[in-house]
Amino acid sequence: MSRKKAPIAYVPLEERPEFIAALAALPDDPAELEVRAARVRQLYHDALLAGDVQALDDADLVYRACVVKLNGGANFGSAAVQDALEAKLASPAGQIPEWGQAGAFLLEVDGLRMVVKMCPDGLSNHCGAELTPVDYDQPFVSETGFTHQYLRPAAHLGRTVDQAVRAEVLEVLASRGGRIPITAEFNPKNRPVWPWLADALAGVRPDGQLAMFGDAPKDPHAKAPMSNADRQRAFRERQRKLKEEQGMQAVLLDESERQLIYQWREQRCVIGPDRQDGVVVPRLTSDRLSAELERLRSAVEELEADQKRMGAEIYALKKENALLEGERNEAYGAIKLWENRLRAAGQSTDCRPLPGEAGHVTVKPARLTPNMRWVLEGICAGKPADHGCAGRSEFGARSQTLIALRERGLLNHNDEPTEAGRALVAKCAG
Numbered sequence: 547m548s549r550k551k552a553p554i555a556y557v558p559l560e561e562r563p564e565f566i567a568a569l570a571a572l573p574d575d576p577a578e579l580e581v582r583a584a585r586v587r588q589l590y591h592d593a594l595l596a597g598d599v600q601a602l603d604d605a606d607l608v609y610r611a612c613v614v615k616l617n618g619g620a621n622f623g624s625a626a627v628q629d630a631l632e633a634k635l636a637s638p639a640g641q642i643p644e645w646g647q648a649g650a651f652l653l654e655v656d657g658l659r660m661v662v663k664m665c666p667d668g669l670s671n672h673c674g675a676e677l678t679p680v681d682y683d684q685p686f687v688s689e690t691g692f693t694h695q696y697l698r699p700a701a702h703l704g705r706t707v708d709q710a711v712r713a714e715v716l717e718v719l720a721s722r723g724g725r726i727p728i729t730a731e732f733n734p735k736n737r738p739v740w741p742w743l744a745d746a747l748a749g750v751r752p753d754g755q756l757a758m759f760g761d762a763p764k765d766p767h768a769k770a771p772m773s774n775a776d777r778q779r780a781f782r783e784r785q786r787k788l789k790e791e792q793g794m795q796a797v798l799l800d801e802s803e804r805q806l807i808y809q810w811r812e813q814r815c816v817i818g819p820d821r822q823d824g825v826v827v828p829r830l831t832s833d834r835l836s837a838e839l840e841r842l843r844s845a846v847e848e849l850e851a852d853q854k855r856m857g858a859e860i861y862a863l864k865k866e867n868a869l870l871e872g873e874r875n876e877a878y879g880a881i882k883l884w885e886n887r888l889r890a891a892g893q894s895t896d897c898r899p900l901p902g903e904a905g906h907v908t909v910k911p912a913r914l915t916p917n918m919r920w921v922l923e924g925i926c927a928g929k930p931a932d933h934g935c936a937g938r939s940e941f942g943a944r945s946q947t948l949i950a951l952r953e954r955g956l957l958n959h960n961d962e963p964t965e966a967g968r969a970l971v972a973k974c975a976g
Contacts, residue, residue, distance in 0.1 A: 556953075559610070559621050568611040569619075576616060583612040584635055590669045591644040597703040599959050606669040609646075613668065628668055640742035642708045645699055652746040653708055655715045658686070658725065659747075661740055662711050671700050671959065672945045675711050678738060680747070685725030687718055690732040696932060696941045700960045809842075914954075919974065921947050922956055922963065926971045931961040 559565055572579060586608045593601035613631060617624040637649035643664050650663040659680040666673040675695045679686045687693050695714050702710035719725065772780070799807075885895045899905040914922065921944070924933050931948055935941045951957040956967035963971070 560614070564607060565611060568608050569615060572608075572611055572615050574615075579612050579616050580631065580634065583609055583631055586612065587635055587646045587669065588644070590646045594645045594699055594703060595706070599700065599703075602669075602671070602700065603959060606671075609669045632666060632668075639740075640746050642706065645707060647707075650740065650742075651708070652680070652743065653711060653715075655712050655719075658684070658715075660686075660715075661738075661743065662708075664707060671698055671961070673697050673699060675714070677715070679728070680743070682728055682737065685727045687715060687722075687725065689726045689729050691728045692732075693718075694938060696935075698931065698961065914970075918947055918951060922951060922967055923971050923974075925957070925961065926963045926968055
């Protein structure tokens, strides 16, 4: 009788070695923790635009460590701390937020005007976008006049937030066959009010086109543009008043005249002033001035010598760097050549020990629930990660299932099946 294999034990967040190391490296001051969280969120945004998937995981880990440390070192009950931190790091009203940032902004998709409110969940790979129409008398994405669009940031590498939301809206419209009229039942009388929306709509017409050639409303308090003659006249008037009030007249100085003034100020600070009848007069004797000028010349010569030395060192470093880069490229080419030869010979290119070799470690297959197996089989079959989800609760439960599959090494950060995941599905199918 075969023994049942024990399931893989779930390791809480606080007990994971990488999380413990990240938590220990953080400062204790709450203000410094908030600054660190803001910097990590910026790194997360930059990594998404650059397509650096590993940096996304690292940023998520450090950000969660900041939230836990702000909560006193406990992960339980840290949701309120995370919400408060997201509110502090939110983008200004009406401005397009960055990845991992909360905020609301105006978006136009093929003439369809809508207000998008981003609801991130920390720096994890799932966030929400609440879509509300601007024109309730026009067809919208849904008949209720509201929709919550689920987004996976890792699926939009290289895109900004507005570009990702626009792509998701276009995909939804294509799947539903176009826009849907808002029913009278869901057309509210007390519609949401956005204080910043009036200014954002000042240059956008109801059909979604930009207002041009005088179509935009004029600001009654805006200053009228001045002609070149008016600007010159105002400049001369300011100069005349300056001369009458202060008895001064502006004089344009060239670079050599400015350098003389700077040297005079430096001589005055070094040599020291004398007082004659209550007036500070710089004491510039010829001997002291000559000595100081000689010192300045010596300093300039030393700086020039340092510049030449540093230039030579930089040249040597560039040469060494070029040599190392060439050797690295040669090594990379050699590795690719050997890999191709191994593949042609039907051999494995994996550098880890194979079965039967010394040091080989047999990985026990992960035990899956029926729901996890069904989701994994669908993803391996080419379906999206959220296939079969219809409501917000199902999307939330699906995100936890995807996290469990990633922790077991069956999905990568992009929710794509790994070799272990495909092998497990093939084994179950056989």
